[in-house]
Amino acid sequence: MKAAVYHGPNKLEVADVPEPSTREGTVKVQVGFNGICGTDLHEYYAGPIFIPTEPHPLTGRELPLVMGHEFSGVITEVGAGVAGWREGDRVAVEPIYKCGHCAPCRAGNYNICAQIGFHGLMSDGGMAEYTVVPTEMLHRLPDTVSLELGALVEPMSVAYHAATLGDVREGDTAMVFGAGPIGIGLWFALRGKGIDDVFVVEPSATRRASIEALGARTLDPTAVDVPGHIAEHTGERGADAVFDAAGVAPAVQTALACVGARRPMVSVAIYEKPLTTPLLNLVMNESRIQGSLCYTAADFEAVIALMASGAYDTTGWVTAIAIDDVVDEGFEALHAGEKMKVLVDPTKEN
Incomplete structure (x- = not known):
């Protein structure tokens, strides 16, 4: 079968590899779509x-391995000891490997497991025609949720988990910094939670246009005094929650200048460079920075339910490509900012 195999920096090879076999407690999934994310x-x-x-420590695997942790597909084979699943079931995959015995796992917070692993990062993943996963990773997709949407359940669950940590309620004002896929997911999640007063802050005209086409209100931080605008909009109260999905110092500084007293800035970004952000505003307002990592099964189920209700729309920001084009039309195009979100379709001809 065809698979995208990672060997190291700038070396991702589309190769013909053996089709994986099921083991006890696992199923084989024919991959429908697999997303390329920022971590990839x-x-x-x-x-x-x-x-x-x-x-x-949890998978026993090391590079080289097949990438891909954002995917959906159809079960084609059921391993020994599996109950409740059968061939033909359509699924989204929650790709977390957890130890089950560290302090976070014992507390029910397995998304911050001390030995956490991911299918497609610490094992052969879904950027292939087939992959084999433990049944505990499976989430059933309703008939009304396409496999394309199903491949977005994982990144949208990252955003939904962060939105939940923001503890916002109907009538609150929320802000999202960054209109990439996670920023778009935050906007969808907040709307799904009944928050109508949401501003998306994004300097890129292309990204602003993409999320505006979905119905979002945006602010261009290069043209607008964002903290001043929010202060006026909220009667000096400030935003009830701000979410950083940009991962750059200017976004963090602006977000902290907008957040209201005793309210959170939820960080759901990867920071490539150290931040030297003044914390005076946090001290004076007793506001806080809240980290957000991954998701739980409850987040997956909430996102799938919202998708089934029609709350998510891929128009204008999601592109499907053939697996043979994964480097040029996938990684390189995303890195150059030419595309927003890319899904690899292993069955698509290039």
């Missing part, structure tokens, strides 16, 4: 970062 880009251009160079 970091691995390709600057890795290995998360991809292990020695056997991972």
